[in-house]
Amino acid sequence: MIFDLQSGETPKEITGDVCVVGTGPAGVTLALELARKGRSVVLLEGGGEAYEESSQALYEGAVIGHGHIDVAASRLRQFGGTSGHWTGLCAPLDALDFETRADIPHHGWPITRADLDPFYARAHPYLDLGPYRYDWEDWRSIVPFPALPLDPTKILTDVYQQSPPTRFAEKFMETVRADPKIACWTHANLVDVTLADGGDVVTSVAVRTLDGRATTVKAKTYVIACGGIENARILLNARKQRPAGLGNEHDLVGRFYTDHMTIETSMLLFRDDVDTRLYPTSLKYDGAEILMGLKVHPDVVKARNLNNNSAFLVADYGDAVYSDDFRNYGWVAFSTMLKTFSRGHVPDRFAERTCDVVDDLGSVATGVYRHALRRVLPEKPAQAFRLRQDAEQAPNPDSRVTLTADTDPFGLQRIALDWRVTNEDLLRLRRTHQFIGEQVGAAGLGRLQLGVSDPPDPDIAYSGYHHMGTTRMHADPRQGVVDADCRVHSTKNLYMAGSSVFTTGGCANPTLTITALAIRLAEHLAVSA
Incomplete structure (x- = not known):
């Protein structure tokens, strides 16, 4: 009630x-x-x-x-x-993520992934997800596209699922x-x-x-x-x-x-004959919408003192029609309203979202135009891929929420948020990208243009809004x-x-x-x- x-x-x-x-x-x-x-x-x-x-x-x-x-x-x-x-x-x-790590202070939970597995499975219906399967081997025989031929003891194909969102x-x-x-x-x-x-x-x-x-x-x-x-x-x-x-x-x-540091940087450039169809977009199979990324094997993560990370491949087609650079606040508001109306509901914050669309009408119009063209133009293979991730941060007691006088x-009392993005977190991401590039090169698939500088520029990190x-x-x-x-x-x-x-x-x-x-x-x- x-x-x-x-x-x-x-x-x-x-x-x-x-x-x-x-x-x-x-x-x-x-x-x-x-x-x-x-x-x-x-x-x-x-x-x-x-x-x-x-x-x-x-x-x-x-x-x-x-x-x-x-x-x-x-x-x-x-x-x-x-x-x-x-x-x-x-x-x-x-x-x-649940393990204690000698190389990273304050790391580790008092429970394990195995403790949560049965509850993860029960959570799937709440979020309208497919079967509780996140190992690439469980999808390999279902999905018709191959994973990149990388050494599985070093680089894994990581699987995510997409909620509608619920x-x-x-x-x-x-x-x-x-x-x-x-x-x-x-x-x-x-x-x-x-x-x-x-x-x-x-x-x-x-x-x-x-x-x-x-x-x-x-x-x-x-x-x-x-x-x-x-x-x-x-x-x-x-x-x-x-x-x-x-x-x-x-x-x-x-x-x-x-928080997760939302960062899109570094560029993978593959040979023309490398099949990358598994990665740029989500795929629907066996009642699930799945999206694949590249993840450094956990043994390597620990050996090289890295943070955990899953890098998604964002296609760079070299053609504005296939670019998603229109996806800013106006497009997000427009697409959210469109999806909500399609489900028979009135979007929340309707007036606010409408104002966002009107204020950013150029981007919305560009997005609609490009999506329409993509339906009639032949599919164009990507030339390169940017690495996008919600990168992990090491636990930091100085990163904190405090109260203000207001x-x-x-x-x-209201809060003040002192979110710390450290050089070490960014340098760990740099080493992660370097390792991915080394493995792509060793497999003869292509090369990587490194996008994280040393010393790093903290302005490349945006909040994933995961508090x-x-x-x-x-x-x-x-x-x-x-x-x-x-x-x-x-x-x-x-x-x-x-x-x-x-x-x-x-x-x-x-x-x-x-x-x-x-x-x-x-x-x-x-x-x-």
Whole structure:
């Protein structure tokens, strides 16, 4: 059921077995899984059922570190959360991402990839993905195009799957509305967390609307699932009983902020007779839309002190008709609206997106024209490929979310994001590209033009808007905010869900892992809550 805290009589108290704060992929998945197991869930959403400027403004904050990032527009404060504008690319984290590495401090989770595998498989239907298969060997006999003939002990063909992308509001809002075990309250902003006097048990959370209504939620267990930035902000603002912030006894909340460095650089130039048809575009086979990239073998990654990385090949056709240089904000708005209308829905932020299209009409017109020409012109093989990646960063405690003196309408302090892009991260990417080029050359396939300089230029790195790591998971409370079950170490019944618990970011987009962790958490809470 869905209720609006801004409409009708305000309840004095709302109760349930589990209170989940946030309706993005983590929160909605968790609520649905718990409801199926018979638990009553209070699901809180600070925004409305659709986009609202007044609610979205609560996400405003400062950027004080590396630029090329945003803290407000990159997130959505509405039912479905940021799934309302994610791009849909999915892959599980690699086994390497969970391992402790002697060459990279703070690397490693208290769980393994094998621990998550069954939950990754269960996450696939939530995201409208195909079969849970990410090994190229599982697709080789199905896909008619060959992989590049590179030494598999050095370079792997990496497989990703493409979600439509799934919009959780479109797919699950009516399911939540019809579920008697879920009481979802919109415009219900979490403003405080109360512990039992002198204790470590959360007894209630305070909720308010922007128009001044207030109530209290009481449950046996509480889960904060508001994203990699907001999760930290909520804990840091909860200082009424914990002066440093809830869970922040070791000054870890907000630290280890990590993102994917979105970088498109370096150029692979292949011989004319090399078959590259597997790589430039996504392919649809066996109920899945898949996209392939090149990945350095994990043994080589460790031996050469590299970060994990998957490089996609972006075709450079040498002909403007085949160029995608029109894909900026206007085209993204236009294509998003077109896809949403094709599914029978009205796009969220319709007026804003229409303004983006009108403001950038030249690029939109160019895109439409080129797509039309591509349908009638013969397919042209690419001459070269740029390497595009969401490159991993090593865990860095100095990369962090902190509070500023500015406050929002509820009196909560806003955030400052100090995203650190280090020279070492960029130099590791440079060495990764060099190694790929060496292997392409050794196989006689072509050569690489290296695009990462030494010393590196940090301006080549843009945010992937994958906010991770700010309430990181670790078995030791002096090194992490939550334990292997996502429980805040210093409490008995408060949990964090979403990408804030990531210990490393790997090079996979985080939504599949977020959803898998939510299902895993639901299994735990169904027994313990």
